[in-house]
Amino acid sequence: MSSAASYQMLLSPLRVGTRTLKNRVMMGSMHTRLEHFADGIARQTAFFVERAKGGAALIVTGGYSPNEAGRLEEGVPPFNSRDAAHELRPMVRAVREAGAVFLLQILHAGRYGRQPQAVGASALRAPINTVKPHALTELEVEQTVEDYVRCAELAAEAGFDGVEVMGSEGYLINQFTAPRTNDRNDAWGGDAERRMRLPVEIVRRTRERLGPGFLIMYRISALDLVEGGNTAEEIAAQAKAVERAGADILNTGIGWHEARIPTIAYFVPRAAWRDATARIKRAVGIPVIASNRINRPDVADEILRAGAADMVSMARPFLADAEFVNKTASGRVDEINVCIACNQACLDFIFRDKVASCLVNPRACNEVEFDALRGSGRRKRVAVIGAGAAGLACAITAAERGHEVDLYERAAEIGGQMNYARVVPGKEFDELLRYFNTRLQRSGVRLHLNSRVQSRDLRDRFDELVVATGVAPRRPDIAGIDHPKVLRYPDVFAGRATPGARIAIIGAGGIGFDMAAFLLHAQQGDTPQARQDFMQEWGVDTAARERGGLIPQSAVTPKRQIFLLQRSPRKIGQTLGVTTGWALRAAIMRHGVTALAGCSYREINDAGLLLAVDGEQRQLEVDNIIICAGQESDRSVYDELVAAGVPAHLIGGADVAAELDALRAIDQGTRHALTL
Secondary structure, X not given: OOOHHHHHHHHOOEEEOOEEEOOOEEEOOOOOOHHHOOOHHHHHHHHHHHHXXXXXXXXXXXXXXXXXXXXXXXXXXXXXXXXXXHHHHHHHHHHHHXXXXXXXXXXXXXXXXXXXXXXXXXXXXXXXXXXXXXXXXXXXXXXXXXXXXXXXHHHHHHOOOEEEEEEOOOOHHHHHXXXXXXXXXXXXXXXXXXXXXXXXXXXXXXXXXXXXOOEEEEEEEEEOOOOOOOOHHHHHHXXXXXXXXXXXXXXXXXXXXXXXXXXXXXXXXXXXXXXXXHHHHOOOOOOEEEOOOOOOHXXXXXXXXXXXXXXXXXXXXXXXXXXXXXXXXXXXXXXXXXXXXOOOOOHHHHHOOOOOOOOOOOOOOOHHHHHHOOOOOOOOEEEEEOOXXXXXXXXXXXXXXXXXEEEEOOOOOOOOOHHHHOOOOOOOHHHHHHHHHHHHHHHOOEEEOOOOOOHHHHOOOOOEEEEOOOEEEOOOOOEOOOOOOEEEHHHHHOOOOOOOOEEEEEOOOHHHHHHHHHHHOOOOOOOHHXXXXXXHHHOEOOOOOOHHHEOOOOOOOOOOEEEXXXXXXXXXXXXXXXXXXXXXXXXXXXXXXXXXXXXXXXXXXXXXXXXXXXXXXXXXXXXXXXXXXXXXXXXXXHHHHHHOOOOOEEOHHXXXXXXXXXXXXXXXXXXXXXXX
């Protein structure tokens, strides 16, 4: 990353409708579940205001349903009353006073609604939902249009500058526009013109009712990525029609939620979908916004300079760093906490009915809670032992809060287990380590590398001792475990061991899958070639010549033959992330990986690995067996301190061993530092 002068296009103003935005960065809509709290308005206000002060020119709320039938789930009221508008006024006022143009997103879930009133263009159940929707009648469609317009009126009454009409990702409007989910043969379905009538009528009537000063953004599906989706010609026609109806700006969405192609996970190259956005930009005269896997200012600015879009939408990057724009504008790009697209604390939390947050920034969506965490206020001398994720988060946060901190690390570099994760294809832990290094240098923490401390080194020198010594790989009890064919995952990830062509991986959790991906794929970046390779592998045509932008997947020639093994009889990969696991499984299985569950390991021998699968004995003739069978907490330093009568705190993997769990480690380390 470089200085602010490198991002002049990103930081330049943009005329949208009757408004001039101060820069070309939008914080896109996200579901956070903050509204589920009794103090939900206060928590949402703190969340949005922090990002408005951080420099985002345009901010969009999470989705608000225009009526009961459009709710994503029960328990969340629709935005269809003056009381609802009145409740949001203080939040809207605060965000606008903080410097951002603020839009309310109108989202009707359609057949994605997980509640009994769900409706759709047709009575077709979504493959990701158990609820079969009721097909809207023509009269009900007319009422739904009116509900959208009424919702926009209420948004104006609440003080919002405008609305985003959600027409992508497979929600109700998208369900009307695509033949996949619209089998109607009336005024709202049939040919492409009638299928696009719903968004056109919503935008047209909203403009008529609210006038030219009210911003209308329409989020169009640039690529459906599902069979029976729209073609490029139909998408362009829809964009033009919505523009004529009165939209001020088009935001782009990529892929339906039921699509079997990843769109925002870490293994999707940065700026992967820019060509689909550029295609829409060529079709219209109003500004067009690019979205998905744009996480750094250089990536964003290059998209704009290339003419692929007029503005960029970044949602998760504003979870990672509320100050993204301010840091870019002031030449502090090296201080940006970059979203690593892991999905672990944002989307995965949402799909598990938890409040969203962020692996690299646990403060996200917890602003009120974190501000309430206060220690004694007295400057303390703090020693943190271990410079992995937990130790770094704790040491830096403590130092930034005014404590005097020494950080001890037995290795020659910081990072701990993150140094293994950083080499897995697509994973962006290099960004996180760069961020920690930058904060470390600015925080005043005294870092001691290659340092093995003992209780006598720490006794009486510090007010607080925090042990974050992490984990050690678990060594399973298998006959022949010391055979030369056996490799440890740290040695393979670190390049200290080079596996052969035929590999057995013992352990099919997150580390086992990461190992398989590491052995099968080359590292990728945000280059045109990386984007092209991804599209070919997953069968995507960004020009959408075929319906949905789907083409046959390219054939794969595996680099190695891999057996992925687990003791448990449950489905392989069941413990992986909710929103990334399915795609990771698909990616490695396409490379010919053989996955075996219910394994009993008998012996490692000269031929390879002797095991039994569901009671049937089998010899795997492999060159190497890589042990990825979990970890155990390394508490040797802590145990020594306790034995010497020295009180200490235990955090991170040393507290609870888990598979490369930077999410829990960073959160725990940060919270502990806040309470010192």
